[in-house]
Amino acid sequence: MNTPADRIELFSYWRSSAAYRVRIGLNLKGLEHQITPVHLVRDGGQQHSEGYAALNPQELVPTLVHGDLVLHQSMAILEYLDEVFPEPPLLPDDAPGRARVRALAQLVACDLHPLNNLRVMQFFSDTWNVPQTEREDWTRHWMQVGFDAMERLLVESVDTGRFCHGDTPTLADCCLVPQLFNARRFNVDLGPYPTLVRIDEACLALPAFDAARPENQVDCAG
Amino acid sequence: MNTPADRIELFSYWRSSAAYRVRIGLNLKGLEHQITPVHLVRDGGQQHSEGYAALNPQELVPTLVHGDLVLHQSMAILEYLDEVFPEPPLLPDDAPGRARVRALAQLVACDLHPLNNLRVMQFFSDTWNVPQTEREDWTRHWMQVGFDAMERLLVESVDTGRFCHGDTPTLADCCLVPQLFNARRFNVDLGPYPTLVRIDEACLALPAFDAARPENQVDCAG
Missing domain, CATH: 1.20.1050.10 (Glutathione S-transferase Yfyf (Class Pi); Chain A, domain 2)
Incomplete structure (x- = not known):
């Protein structure tokens, strides 16, 4: 559905429920995406690494990268996906x-x-x-x-x-x-x-x- | 701006920051509204009264009543106000x-x-x-x-x-x-x-x- 220019990468942790929400949304929309695991415990928490903190200053998962855009907060990400890829909708029409x-x-x-x-x-x-x-x-x-x-x-x-x-x-x-x-x-x-x-x-x-x-x-x- | 049929009532507590958010939104939109105080400490917390819990089963403020509609959660309320009363917008257009x-x-x-x-x-x-x-x-x-x-x-x-x-x-x-x-x-x-x-x-x-x-x-x- 999405083109290569629209590459989607989700920084996720298997057990994070905020990341789990976005995984569901991506799947419901049928959007191809790459999942990059961020281990929340290993290495003192990989979300606190300099590289990840530059991407997400809250040092939390998930982060969604769509093309050049870096998005935070699971619900903001889901609303964004719903606006940019409207089918099937995640919100009612009233x-x-x-x-x-x-x-x-x-x-x-x-x-x-x-x-x-x-x-x-x-x-x-x-x-x-x-x-x-x-x-x-x-x-x-x-x-x-x-x-x-x-x-x-x-x-x-x-x-x-x-x-x-x-x-x-x-x-x-x-x-x-x-x-x-x-x-x-x-x-x-x-x-x-x-x-x-x-x-x-x-x-x-x-x-x-x-x-x-x-x-x-x-x-x-x- | 809003008509009598569109009567707006906000259940609020002066120091609740979630209620404060919605008060700002109502004022930015220039919407006439009635504020009904819910004292979060007095009477063991008026938000736990049977009457208020029927309106908001989470027993939290704010609750916004718009006509026949009962709305919960400050950010959901602000998004609703932005959709129903679009000017001035609370969200950018992109x-x-x-x-x-x-x-x-x-x-x-x-x-x-x-x-x-x-x-x-x-x-x-x-x-x-x-x-x-x-x-x-x-x-x-x-x-x-x-x-x-x-x-x-x-x-x-x-x-x-x-x-x-x-x-x-x-x-x-x-x-x-x-x-x-x-x-x-x-x-x-x-x-x-x-x-x-x-x-x-x-x-x-x-x-x-x-x-x-x-x-x-x-x-x-x-």
């Missing part, structure tokens, strides 16, 4: 629908995931000496708070379909699926969230989501 | 520019502010008994990490102008200004961030930003 999808995506990307990512866990262990069990309690706590709200928002809306919004995947699904991967990793009880689980299952049945799974990445540690 | 503005906004809204908001501080004090000085160290730490990256991104780009992107305010400025208010509240040294400070000053010289300041809200505790 303003209220787009607001709903963005709000669901941001529930995960702003209020849930940032509290649980690697650098936060490292702060707790290295600076505050918080024991692992308490760090994991923290992680589960914020996931549950976020999932409680998301389940309710999905159950109570007629706009919820096979996916978070209607019957085609959107930005919200790109955020939900990686977050459920994280939840399973931390043994969050998903019993109270039947709608999240049902949508996750519907997503992962699609090849675009399946190919983006952490366990299907070249840099997966197994 | 896809790379929009991606840059969204990434700067998300640097604040996804990676910085969520780590420092009230519910996180309450978790530290109530569940982990973290002393106030350490809680404030945490807050300053994440602001400095975020500001280091944002200053560099702004200094290194030719797209930075009087404001974060060019010479008119965007979504990025709506996020930056409330975050600098928070930084001052927590005595973050802003010396290393001359560009952030310069842009903040340019913003606050505009009546739309000035009227949105926490200290200019009806519910300001002074």
Whole structure:
């Protein structure tokens, strides 16, 4: 679909849920791309290397390079992809629908995931000496708070379909699926969230989501 | 500008930086609106009341009601306002520019502010008994990490102008200004961030930003 001049390179880490979101988006759009792994732990964290920090001063993944353009922030990247490669769309065509999808995506990307990512866990262990069990309690706590709200928002809306919004995947699904991967990793009880689980299952049945799974990445540690 | 059928009501708290973002956006668009204060501490937190939780299951501010529509998440709300009331625009008209503005906004809204908001501080004090000085160290730490990256991104780009992107305010400025208010509240040294400070000053010289300041809200505790 994209031409050689439009070369797309994604700096990714197999287990990063922000990178996972963009992998899903690239696959849904059918865009050929190269994945360059950035190991977030090895070498003191390759995201802190001088070369990568020049590309992304936040020293976080993902970074997407499209031609000469360097893009940061998973949701900004997904919106960009949706504008430049509009088919199939990741956002509905009405303003209220787009607001709903963005709000669901941001529930995960702003209020849930940032509290649980690697650098936060490292702060707790290295600076505050918080024991692992308490760090994991923290992680589960914020996931549950976020999932409680998301389940309710999905159950109570007629706009919820096979996916978070209607019957085609959107930005919200790109955020939900990686977050459920994280939840399973931390043994969050998903019993109270039947709608999240049902949508996750519907997503992962699609090849675009399946190919983006952490366990299907070249840099997966197994 | 908006008609009575388009009545806009913002559920806000004077010191919430997410609500502050939306207040700026409403003012920049010149949209008449009613502000309904939600006190985040009083009554055990009015955002946890049954009535408000029905409106916003995340039990967070802001919530924007526009006619029959209930909208959550500050950035989703700002994007909605920009689509429905396009003038003046909060996003540039080119896809790379929009991606840059969204990434700067998300640097604040996804990676910085969520780590420092009230519910996180309450978790530290109530569940982990973290002393106030350490809680404030945490807050300053994440602001400095975020500001280091944002200053560099702004200094290194030719797209930075009087404001974060060019010479008119965007979504990025709506996020930056409330975050600098928070930084001052927590005595973050802003010396290393001359560009952030310069842009903040340019913003606050505009009546739309000035009227949105926490200290200019009806519910300001002074």
